[in-house]
Amino acid sequence: MEQYSVKKLAALAGVSVRTLHLYDQIGLLKPSVRTEKNYRLYGQAELLRLQQILFYKELDLPLKEIADILDDPAFxxxxxxxxxxxxxxxxxxxxxxxxxxxxxxxxxxxxxxMLQPEELYEGFPPETVESWQRLAVEKWGDAVERSRKHLLQKTKQEFKALQHAASLNWQKLFSMRHEDPANEQTQKEIAVHYELIREFWGTAGITDKQAAAYAGLGDLYIADERYTMIEGKPQPEFAQFMQQAMKFFAERL
Amino acid sequence: MEQYSVKKLAALAGVSVRTLHLYDQIGLLKPSVRTEKNYRLYGQAELLRLQQILFYKELDLPLKEIADILDDPAFxxxxxxxxxxxxxxxxxxxxxxxxxxxxxxxxxxxxxxMLQPEELYEGFPPETVESWQRLAVEKWGDAVERSRKHLLQKTKQEFKALQHAASLNWQKLFSMRHEDPANEQTQKEIAVHYELIREFWGTAGITDKQAAAYAGLGDLYIADERYTMIEGKPQPEFAQFMQQAMKFFAERL
DNA sequence: TTTGACCCTTACCTTACGTCATACCCTACA
DNA sequence: TGTAGGGTATGACGTAAGGTAAGGGTCAAA
Structure with a gap:
C-alpha cells in the first residue's frame, strides 16, 4: 500500500502543495484518508486520478470541466x-x-x-563630429546632452523633416541676405529659424549655454562644404554667410 | 470640439463602460475633463489614445506594459x-x-x-437476441436493464477482455469437468467464474432476479454453436456442459 | 413631475493558484 | 529533554481584466 503525503505526491506529479490543497478544497482530488492529526494521505488511486487531471489540464480545460469529465459517467x-x-x-x-x-x-x-545615434550627425566626418562633441560637452555640458536625447526621441521622418526644413530655411535666409531685415518675408524666415532652433534643442526657452553650443555647432556645419552646397555646387559665400548668421543668432537667442 | 461621454466613447471604440472606468482608475486613460457633476468627458486625443491602447491590447500585452509604452518616452x-x-x-x-x-x-x-449497443451481442443472430431481450425484460425487469447499461459503459477493450476471460474460464471449467470439484484449481476457476458474473452484472451482490436472468442468458449462449466451439470445431459436449453448469451456477448465485 | 436613460462610486465575483502568517506536528541530534 | 529544522494545516490576501450588481444622483423629454 503506497501512501503519499502532500509533499511527496506533489513532487511525484510535479505540482505544488498548494495545488493539491486547492484540488482537495474544490473536491477535484480528495486524499484517500486523513491521519488523526489531519494530515492528507493519498493512495495509488489518487495518483492515477491526478495524472488524469494533469492530462486534461495540459489541454487547457478548466478544472470544473475536468471534474465533470472525471466524475460524471454521463459526460x-x-x-x-x-x-x-x-x-x-x-x-x-x-x-x-x-x-x-x-x-x-x-x-x-x-x-x-528609431533614429539611431549615428544618424544624428550622418554625413559629417567622424573625427569632426567626435572632436566637436568632446568640445561641446566640455564647454556646454548637459545642455548638449539634453538636446541629443531630445533628437534621438524623434522618428526618422520627423528628424529628416527637421533637417529639410532647416536646409530650406537657410537657403531662404541666404537668398534674402541683401534684403531689408525689416522686410516681412525676412522677418518670417528669421522667426522660422528661431522655431527650428527651439525644436532642435527641445526647449521653449533657450539658455545661454544652448546659445553658445549653437554657435559652436556652426563651426561643425561650415566645416563640411556639403552643408553649404546649393544644387550640388559648393558655395563659399553661403558658408561665410552661415557662419556670420549663426553668430548673429547666437547673440540674440 | 468633440466631447464623448463614457457610453459614447465605449460604443465608438467597442469596449464596455466598465473598461473605461477601469482604465481611468489605473491611470491608463483619463477623461480630458470632469463635468461639475463628475461625469467623465473624453476628447479627440483620448479617442486616439484609446485606439492605441486597443491596438496593443490586440497584441495581448498586459495593460501595465501598454501604459509603459504609451507614457514612458524612454520605453x-x-x-x-x-x-x-x-x-x-x-x-x-x-x-x-x-x-x-x-x-x-x-x-x-x-x-x-464507445462500446456501441449492437456490439453487446455481436455474433448472435438478431432474432435470437431480440426474443431473449423481450423475454428477459419481461421476466427479470430492470436487473437486465442495469446490466446492459453497466456493460455499455465499458470500453471496447475492457469488454473484449471480459469476453476473452469468460471464454478462457469456460474452456478451463470444461476441461476440468471430470476433476474433483474440491480440487484447488477447480475451486479457483469457479471463483473466477463468480467474479466474471459479478463483473458482467455490475454489482457486488447478485440478486435472485439477476441469477435467473443469468440462467436465461445461458439459453442464448448455447443457441449459437459458435459460442461452444473449441479451435474452430463445434463441441456438442461443451454446449451441454455449459448449459448444465449455468444452471448449477444460477442456483448458487 | 414623472419616467427612462445615463452617470457615479463601491464592492464582490471570476481562475488557478502563489505567497505569507500563524500554529501544530514529528524526528533527529546534542 | 530541549531544540532546531522541516513538514503540515487553515485562513487570508493578491493576481488580470473586467462582469455584475447595489444604491443613489442627473438629465431631457413627455
Whole structure:
C-alpha cells in the first residue's frame, strides 16, 4: 500500500502543495484518508486520478470541466474535447494573425521611430563630429546632452523633416541676405529659424549655454562644404554667410 | 470640439463602460475633463489614445506594459514587442502541440470507450437476441436493464477482455469437468467464474432476479454453436456442459 | 413631475493558484 | 529533554481584466 503525503505526491506529479490543497478544497482530488492529526494521505488511486487531471489540464480545460469529465459517467468526453478543440483552433488562428501584425508593427517602428545615434550627425566626418562633441560637452555640458536625447526621441521622418526644413530655411535666409531685415518675408524666415532652433534643442526657452553650443555647432556645419552646397555646387559665400548668421543668432537667442 | 461621454466613447471604440472606468482608475486613460457633476468627458486625443491602447491590447500585452509604452518616452516599444513576440510564438507552438494531442485523444476515446449497443451481442443472430431481450425484460425487469447499461459503459477493450476471460474460464471449467470439484484449481476457476458474473452484472451482490436472468442468458449462449466451439470445431459436449453448469451456477448465485 | 436613460462610486465575483502568517506536528541530534 | 529544522494545516490576501450588481444622483423629454 503506497501512501503519499502532500509533499511527496506533489513532487511525484510535479505540482505544488498548494495545488493539491486547492484540488482537495474544490473536491477535484480528495486524499484517500486523513491521519488523526489531519494530515492528507493519498493512495495509488489518487495518483492515477491526478495524472488524469494533469492530462486534461495540459489541454487547457478548466478544472470544473475536468471534474465533470472525471466524475460524471454521463459526460461525453469526446464532445467536450471537440468543443475545446474548436476554441483552441480559434486561439491558434488568432495568434497566427497576431504574429504577423507584430512583425509588421516592429518593422514600422524600426523604420519610423528609431533614429539611431549615428544618424544624428550622418554625413559629417567622424573625427569632426567626435572632436566637436568632446568640445561641446566640455564647454556646454548637459545642455548638449539634453538636446541629443531630445533628437534621438524623434522618428526618422520627423528628424529628416527637421533637417529639410532647416536646409530650406537657410537657403531662404541666404537668398534674402541683401534684403531689408525689416522686410516681412525676412522677418518670417528669421522667426522660422528661431522655431527650428527651439525644436532642435527641445526647449521653449533657450539658455545661454544652448546659445553658445549653437554657435559652436556652426563651426561643425561650415566645416563640411556639403552643408553649404546649393544644387550640388559648393558655395563659399553661403558658408561665410552661415557662419556670420549663426553668430548673429547666437547673440540674440 | 468633440466631447464623448463614457457610453459614447465605449460604443465608438467597442469596449464596455466598465473598461473605461477601469482604465481611468489605473491611470491608463483619463477623461480630458470632469463635468461639475463628475461625469467623465473624453476628447479627440483620448479617442486616439484609446485606439492605441486597443491596438496593443490586440497584441495581448498586459495593460501595465501598454501604459509603459504609451507614457514612458524612454520605453523601447520594439524591444517590448519582440519579447512579446517570443512569448506568443511559444504559445503558438504549445497550441499546435495541444491540437495534435487532442486529436489523438479524441481518436482514442472514440475507439476505446464507445462500446456501441449492437456490439453487446455481436455474433448472435438478431432474432435470437431480440426474443431473449423481450423475454428477459419481461421476466427479470430492470436487473437486465442495469446490466446492459453497466456493460455499455465499458470500453471496447475492457469488454473484449471480459469476453476473452469468460471464454478462457469456460474452456478451463470444461476441461476440468471430470476433476474433483474440491480440487484447488477447480475451486479457483469457479471463483473466477463468480467474479466474471459479478463483473458482467455490475454489482457486488447478485440478486435472485439477476441469477435467473443469468440462467436465461445461458439459453442464448448455447443457441449459437459458435459460442461452444473449441479451435474452430463445434463441441456438442461443451454446449451441454455449459448449459448444465449455468444452471448449477444460477442456483448458487 | 414623472419616467427612462445615463452617470457615479463601491464592492464582490471570476481562475488557478502563489505567497505569507500563524500554529501544530514529528524526528533527529546534542 | 530541549531544540532546531522541516513538514503540515487553515485562513487570508493578491493576481488580470473586467462582469455584475447595489444604491443613489442627473438629465431631457413627455
Amino acid at each position: 461525453d468526453p469526446v464532445k467536450a474535447l471537440e468543443n475545446h478543440k474548436a476554441a483552441l483552433q480559434q486561439k491558434h488562428q488568432r495568434i497566427t494573425t497576431l504574429l504577423v501584425t507584430i512583425d509588421k508593427t516592429i518593422d514600422q517602428l524600426k523604420n519610423e521611430t | 523601447d516599444p520594439v524591444k517590448a514587442l519582440e519579447n512579446h513576440k517570443a512569448a506568443l510564438q511559444q504559445k503558438h507552438q504549445r497550441i499546435t502541440t495541444l491540437l495534435v494531442t487532442i486529436d489523438k485523444t479524441i481518436d482514442q476515446l472514440k475507439n476505446e470507450t
